[in-house]
Amino acid sequence: xxxxxxxxxxxxxxxxxxxxxxxxxxxxxxxxxxxxxxxxxxxxxxxxxxxxxxxxxxxxxxxxxxxxxxxxxxxxxxxxxxxxxxxxxxxxxxxxxxxxxxxxxxxxxxxxxxxxxxxxxxxxxxxxxxxxxxxxxxxxxxxxxxxxxxxxxxxxxxxxxxxxxxxxxxxxxxxxxxxxxxxxxxxxxxxxxxxxxxxxxxxxxxxxxxxxxxxxxxxxxxxxxxxxxxxxxxxxxxxxxxxxxxxxxxxxxxxxxxxxxxxxxxxxxxxxxxxxxxxxxxxxxxxxxxxxxxxxxxxxxxxxxxxxxxxxxxxxxxxxxxxxxxxxxxxxxxxxxxxxxxxxxxxxxxxxxxxxxxxxxxxxxxxxxxxxxxxxxxxxxxxxxxxxxxxxxxxxxxxxxxxxxxxxxxxxxxxxxxx
Amino acid sequence: xxxxxxxxxxxxxxxxxxxxxxxxxxxxxxxxxxxxxxxxxxxxxxxxxxxxxxxxxxxxxxxxxxxxxxxxxxxxxxxxxxxxxxxxxxxxxxxxxxxxxxxxxxxxxxxxxxxxxxxxxxxxxxxxxxxxxxxxxxxxxxxxxxxxxxxxxxxxxxxxxxxxxxxxxxxxxxxxxxxxxxxxxxxxxxxxxxxxxxxxxxxxxxxxxxxxxxxxxxxxxxxxxxxxxxxxxxxxxxxxxxxxxxxxxxxxxxxxxxxxxxxxxxxxxxxxxxxxxxxxxxxxxxxxxxxxxxxxxxxxxxxxxxxxxxxxxxxxxxxxxxxxxxxxxxxxxxxxxxxxxxxxxxxxxxxxxxxxxxxxxxxxxxxxxxxxxxxxxxxxxxxxxxxxxxxxxxxxxxxxxxxxxxxxxxxxxxxxxxx
Numbered sequence: 138x139x140x141x142x143x144x145x146x147x148x149x150x151x152x153x154x155x156x157x158x159x160x161x162x163x164x165x166x167x168x169x170x171x172x173x174x175x176x177x178x179x180x181x182x183x184x185x186x187x188x189x190x191x192x193x194x195x196x197x198x199x200x201x202x203x204x205x206x207x208x209x210x211x212x213x214x215x216x217x218x219x220x221x222x223x224x225x226x227x228x229x230x231x232x233x234x235x236x237x238x239x240x241x242x243x244x245x246x247x248x249x250x251x252x253x254x255x256x257x258x259x260x261x262x263x264x265x266x267x268x269x270x271x272x273x274x275x276x277x278x279x280x281x282x283x284x285x286x287x288x289x290x291x292x293x294x295x296x297x298x299x300x301x302x303x304x305x306x307x308x309x310x311x312x313x314x315x316x317x318x319x320x321x322x323x324x325x326x327x328x329x330x331x332x333x334x335x336x337x338x339x340x341x342x343x344x345x346x347x348x349x350x351x352x353x354x355x356x357x358x359x360x361x362x363x364x365x366x367x368x369x370x371x372x373x374x375x376x377x378x379x380x381x382x383x384x385x386x387x388x389x390x391x392x393x394x395x396x397x398x399x400x401x402x403x404x405x406x407x408x409x410x411x412x413x414x415x416x417x418x419x420x421x422x423x424x425x426x427x428x429x430x431x432x433x434x435x436x437x438x439x440x441x442x443x444x445x446x447x448x449x450x451x452x453x454x455x456x457x458x459x460x461x462x463x464x465x466x467x468x469x470x471x472x473x474x475x476x477x478x479x480x481x482x483x484x485x486x487x488x489x490x491x492x493x494x495x496x497x498x499x500x501x502x503x504x505x506x507x508x509x510x511x512x513x514x515x516x517x518x519x520x521x522x523x524x525x526x527x528x529x530x531x532x533x534x535x536x537x538x539x540x541x542x543x544x545x546x547x548x549x550x551x552x553x554x555x556x
Numbered sequence: 557x558x559x560x561x562x563x564x565x566x567x568x569x570x571x572x573x574x575x576x577x578x579x580x581x582x583x584x585x586x587x588x589x590x591x592x593x594x595x596x597x598x599x600x601x602x603x604x605x606x607x608x609x610x611x612x613x614x615x616x617x618x619x620x621x622x623x624x625x626x627x628x629x630x631x632x633x634x635x636x637x638x639x640x641x642x643x644x645x646x647x648x649x650x651x652x653x654x655x656x657x658x659x660x661x662x663x664x665x666x667x668x669x670x671x672x673x674x675x676x677x678x679x680x681x682x683x684x685x686x687x688x689x690x691x692x693x694x695x696x697x698x699x700x701x702x703x704x705x706x707x708x709x710x711x712x713x714x715x716x717x718x719x720x721x722x723x724x725x726x727x728x729x730x731x732x733x734x735x736x737x738x739x740x741x742x743x744x745x746x747x748x749x750x751x752x753x754x755x756x757x758x759x760x761x762x763x764x765x766x767x768x769x770x771x772x773x774x775x776x777x778x779x780x781x782x783x784x785x786x787x788x789x790x791x792x793x794x795x796x797x798x799x800x801x802x803x804x805x806x807x808x809x810x811x812x813x814x815x816x817x818x819x820x821x822x823x824x825x826x827x828x829x830x831x832x833x834x835x836x837x838x839x840x841x842x843x844x845x846x847x848x849x850x851x852x853x854x855x856x857x858x859x860x861x862x863x864x865x866x867x868x869x870x871x872x873x874x875x876x877x878x879x880x881x882x883x884x885x886x887x888x889x890x891x892x893x894x895x896x897x898x899x900x901x902x903x904x905x906x907x908x909x910x911x912x913x914x915x916x917x918x919x920x921x922x923x924x925x926x927x928x929x930x931x932x933x934x935x936x937x938x939x940x941x942x943x944x945x946x947x948x949x950x951x952x953x954x955x956x957x958x959x960x961x962x963x964x965x966x967x968x969x970x971x972x973x974x975x
Contacts, residue, residue: 498661
């Protein structure tokens with residue numbers, strides 16, 4: 138057997154909060170003007186009360202509302218799959234499992250938090266959400282989630298992705314969302330997650346009926362993604378494994394990695410590995426410091442690894458990994474040595490993605506392809522040592538809306554990169 | 557509960573052959589030159605022996621080889637889903653179920669037969685397959701299947717689709733396939749399934765190491781698709797239903813409808829409904845006659861509903877439904893009154909698809925959207941009569957590679973059609 142499903146009643150009914158597992162509490166976010174610690178009231182123009190509470194809580198488990206479970210059941214629990222054809226092609230003794238998040242309506246893990254965020258905003262009477270999107274995965278997810286709760290959705294999309302990936306705009310519009318390229322006031326700028334966050338936050342601050350919604354980085358976002366790791370843990374048991382030896386996921390803002398890895402943080406024997414692009418090497422080459430979440434300096438300062446809030450990464454295909462900063466929770470765990478990080482150039486990433494597609498049939502999103510690259514390297518290392526390592530990774534989304542990336546790779550049009 | 561899965565061991569181990577259920581045997585295919593009945597030897601330049609046997613057999617069940625099951629297990633059994641949000645939005649007493657074939661590697665039902673065809677060809681020593689593709693669903697599926705068995709794959713793609721949907725070429729190339737627009741010798745011709753079949757058959761006849769593979773129409777193709785209906789039948793029982801009142805699927809060449817509907821043919825209380833585009837109304841406006849399968853007249857003549865082999869339908873988005881003829885098995889069942897047919901203009905189809913996407917989260921392929929249109933109309937009719945009708949339909953594929961169609965619909969760029 139190579140594929141483990143769970144019945145609909147087995148979606149986790151509580152999210153796992155990693156905050157109490159940290160050796161020390163996170164340093165607080167600082168107000169962008171005063172540089173004083175931010176209180177719940179400072180966040181009220183952007184987020185509903187329930188999410189602010191989740192952002193700051195030290196409770197180990199948070200109940201998932203029934204209205205959220207009802208919608209998650211459209212595609213959850215997601216399957217755990219053993220990549221047995223990849224193992225054979227590599228000739229590795231490692232056992233490779235992936236959590237397949239690509240079957241959600243938006244085709245990625247992003248709706249796990251989009252649905253929760255739309256629910257809490259709708260419950261507190263908001264009528265409209267703004268957000269940023271990089272590759273388009275997050276904006277797609279939020280447009281879907283807003284359609285479920287009758288909210289309007291305004292998406293600011295990093296201009297480089299907006300132009301590379303027109304289908305992304307169409308799918309957001311299909312769910313009733315509106316999409317603008319960012320930065321809105323600089324039509325020649327390729328944009329970044331930082332500029333798009335600025336555009337979205339500016340609009341949310343200016344309208345009482347409108348809140349802002351973020352697809353990664355913040356504690357509550359990563360919290361909502363922990364359904365991935367919680368389900369995977371149960372499914373690994375069904376597959377006859379005790380625990381994975383290593384858990385691997387791509388890392389841009391951190392929701393992908395946090396979702397699958399946080400439930401394993403207390404298991405000290407389990408290695409946790411973040412994979413990032415060499416062109417935006419936040420964890421591997423950034424510094425740990427307070428920095429703004431956006432490029433214009435509208436957001437609170439967060440304690441995190443950062444390349445500087447004015448860093449604009451090259452227009453690589455993994456738009457979801459083009460972020461100057463990182464989740465404070467992930468950053469703290471990297472600083473403490475609990476999470477490792479590695480960076481790859483995109484040519485190496487797509488080489489792995491094409492190999493994976495040919496043996497396993499699955500065409501990965503460029504972000505997911507970063508994990509595939511690291512998985513193959515871990516599996517080849519296990520072949521050298523003969524170790525029967527158990528590898529778990531987050532197949533966070535399909536690449537059907539990112540095929541221009543494969544086109545560029547297959548036809549030799551990816552730009553050269555260092556490394 | 558709104559979603560029923562089956563364990564991997566529950567993929568049907570035999571295909572269901574509808575031929576013995578017909579009131580009279582099918583009239584034989586005729587040789588294009590002699591107009592005499594075609595024998596197995598006439599088909600040998602195109603197909604392997606095993607498939608020729610399946611094409612002609614009257615056995616009620618055909619075993620699925622283990623090597624085929626091994627690959628089908630990458631995504632099968634597929635889920636049966638109750639569209640409860642759509643039911644609520646329509647206010648209908650009908651219970652609407654769909655078989656979700658969109659989770660296959662290629663994103664449609666097509667790999668069910670592609671894998672079987674690639675397996676039999678590889679087993680009989682072929683090195684290469686040629687085929688046609690309309691919207692690209694079939695070529696995508698065959699490229700994936702060929703990659704599993706180390707076969708080369710040459711796809712002739714209807715030029716209108718080749719130009720509308722560049723991502724389709726990329727995904728075929730990702731799996732190692734080669735793609736050319738058809739007709740190859742008339743660069744200004746929009747092409748049709750008929751011209752693309754001619755291109756593919758011509759090449760297969762000319763090379764000993766090469767066979768031809770067809771994605772629909774023929775008996776063995778529909779046979780391989782019956783895993784859909786067989787699984788659905790078992791899952792409906794799990795859902796507490798005895799039988800559906802009506803089974804609905806889009807119909808171009810017939811593999812979609814045959815796959816879900818044939819296992820219900822012996823149940824005379826179950827209505828079976830084919831949905832076709834008004835711009836290519838083979839079953840609703842064609843004549844029942846012998847005609848060529850392709851436009852150039854290379855293939856045997858088949859007894860079927862046809863619009864004439866020189867009919868070139870307009871370039872609608874549901875490329876997979878742009879076929880002048882239809883499966884002889886489907887045609888016989890329509891002629892005998894066992895299968896009904898209805899035709900819709902594409903504007904009405906995309907109106908239904910957008911409604912479905914907003915309530916159920918799923919962005920349907922244009923072909924699948926035809927079924928959604930008919931399902932909504934059946935459910936609204938049930939609302940008028942108050943009937944608690946059970947509707948089953950084939951959600952044969954996602955529309956992530958067909959989003960230009962949604963773009964045209966949402967921005968008022970679909971051409972006007974009669975009806």
